[in-house]
Amino acid sequence: MSTASSAAHAAHPPLKGAQLAMGTLALSLAVFMNVLDSSIANVSIPAISGNLGVSPQQGTWVITSFAVANAISVPLTGWLTTQFGQVRLFMTSILLFVLSSWLCGIAPNIETLIAARILQGAVAGPMIPLSQSLLLSSYTPAKSSMALALWGMTTLVAPIMGPLLGGWISDNYTWPWIFYINIPVGLFTAWATWSIYHKRESAIRALPIDKVGLFLLVIWVGALQLMLDKGKELDWFNSGEIILLTVIAAVGLIYFIIWEKGQDHPVVDLSLFKGRNFSAGVVAISVGYGLFFGSLVIMPLWLQTQLSYTATEAGKVMAPVGIFAILLSPIIGKILPKVDARRVASLAFLGFALVFFLRARFNTEVDTMSLMIPTLIQGAAMSMFFIPLTSIILSGQPPEKIPAASGLSNFVRIMCGGMGASIMTTMWDSRSTMHHAHITESTGYASPAFVQTMQGLTQQGMSEHAAYAVLDRTISVQASTMAATDIFYLSAFMFLGLIALVWLTRPKKSSAPVDAGGAH
Incomplete structure (x- = not known):
């Protein structure tokens, strides 16, 4: 267990009985709502873009804007917790998430919807790490593994429910309801969390924040994402706006790196990248997640815009991704301490490569069963993807570095997810043409x-x-189908290449157990 959770146990005794059950339910629902919102919009993009009068490619900004805002806010969780306390911050995140969900639902145009999604992604950042911290403090140290298993199940069920629920709502109601459903869930979660945890607040102390570093982080990440999203629409580097955004992103990144290396309290601890395990592990999990997340955007769009699937049917095709992930994750977690994490991660990348090679054989006459088989296999690969790579990333880190290492790896991974969606939709459009x-x-x-x-x-x-x-x-x-299969072929070969990256690492025993939350 991390030092943070150990400190929590020292300050507050574990919960018991009904309080423990209610606390676990409330925290799990918050995670479920958060993770669900990152996938529920995927199958609803055609409905959203059609209703708001924009192209499906422009509609993907609804997904990427959430992912990027979420990525930027994750590294701030530690500082915000020390300033406000973990219970107050968690409650504030939930209530602002409910508010931003309502704003998403009433958005009259794509610009307002994207702005609301940016707010939603930003306030969602602290929810997942704080839910895990509060959950660990609710259980005895001997039952911490059970707590993490319950927590992890929630994050795997949500991606299954997201496409199904999003598709069903889009087909039977209107797309704003994919956001409105967060309101009753969020309000119940806020009430239950406050009633149980308000007397278990963490210590508050004032720490300086690196304001310049935060400003530079927002500038270069925002400029990069805008460049990727608008590049296709503005004809890439034939546009002065795209050139300007590229320069801002590049210069902002350079200044950000230089500035952060000289700070006592940096927003991001870049010294972690000096470690081989951390660097190779973060690149492997981030590129792999970008490919995976990009495919979660491309597949429903292709099925609905080209093969005339309804949103519900597309959701059914995508939903099986979580079946094997749920069944196999506890088994992988149990055997991982006994085997080399690099072997398990390599098996995951082989599984992903197989999935994309199978998808590269799709044609316009593909049947539903042929679509679902790779999705099932992808679920098995997911169960072997997050846990071993997180283990490699955190291996050998001293206890005081674990939160920073987990936060930074999550920041890079989530950002690469948004970039993967933008790059893949751009490639799909250009290859289709x-x-x-x-x-x-x-x-x-x-x-x-x-x-x-x-x-x-x-x-x-x-x-x-x-x-x-x-x-x-x-x-x-x-043409669109051929473009999609081009992307699937490229993704398959990239996954095979990532295996070599995994074997550059030399995992050694960590000072703390794997933070399972890093997977999500």
Whole structure:
């Protein structure tokens, strides 16, 4: 157990009976609501973008804006906790999350929705680490593993429920309800948490915050994400705005690194990257998570915009990702101390590579079972992905460095998730355009296949204009599918490459057990 949780036990006795059950339920619901919100919007993007009059690609800003704001706020959790206390901060996060969810629901346009999602992501940052800290303080040290297992189950169930619930709501109600459902859950969680934990507040002490470092962090991360999101729309580096954003991101990052290295109380402890295990582990988990998260955005968009799946059907295809993750995670957690974490992580990357190689074989006639098999395998790979890599990242860290190492690795991972979504949607759009151009080069009345297809359509009673429209739609679906499979092939090879990165590490016994929360 971490020193933080040990201190919690020294200050407050463990909970018992009904209070323990209610406290566990309240904290788990807060985590469930938080994690659910990062995945529930994925299958609802076509409905949201259609209702607000923007393209599905622009609609993905709803996902990436939340991820980036969440990434920026995670490193501030430690400082905020010392300033306000963990119970007050947790309560404030929940109530602001409820408020921002309501603002998301009433948003009249995409700009307002993105602003509300940025607020939602920012206030969500402290919720997950604080829920884990409060949960550990509720149990005896001997039962801390059980507490983490219960906590971890919640974070795995939420990604299953997200696509299903988001799809069902989008098809049967209106998209704002994917945000409104947080309101009753959040209010109940806030009430239950305060009634049980308000007398278990942590110590408060004033510490200086690195204001310049925080400002530079927001500037370079924000500029980078805007550049990735707007690049496609503005024709990348042919746009002065994109060039300016790139320069701001690059200069901001350089100044941020220089400034943080000279601070006594930095926002981010960059000295952690001097460790081989930390550096290689963070790159592996962050790139892997970016590929995984990007695919969670691409798949529902492709199914709905190109293969005419409803949001509910797309949700059913994506939902099985959590089945094996839930079943296998406790087993992996039990055997991990007995085996080399690098072997387990390598097996996870092989599993992900297999998933994407299978998806790279998809075509426009793919059936539902063929879509779901890779998703099931992906769940098994997930169970072997987070825990071993978090173990490698934290291995050999002294107790006082564990919170900083966990926070920094989460910051990089969450940021890479948002970047992965932006980069993949951009690649998908540009590759679709390229494939569409190549396919249309083979059309025209010099092509027997084109002539035969046009004759068949006009004989069905279509006008020549309508026949052209049907043919163009067919080409667009084919081009989009080819673009998606290009991305899946690239992702598969990247996962294989990450195996080599894992074996650059030399895990050794950590001064504290693995922070399972780092997985999420």
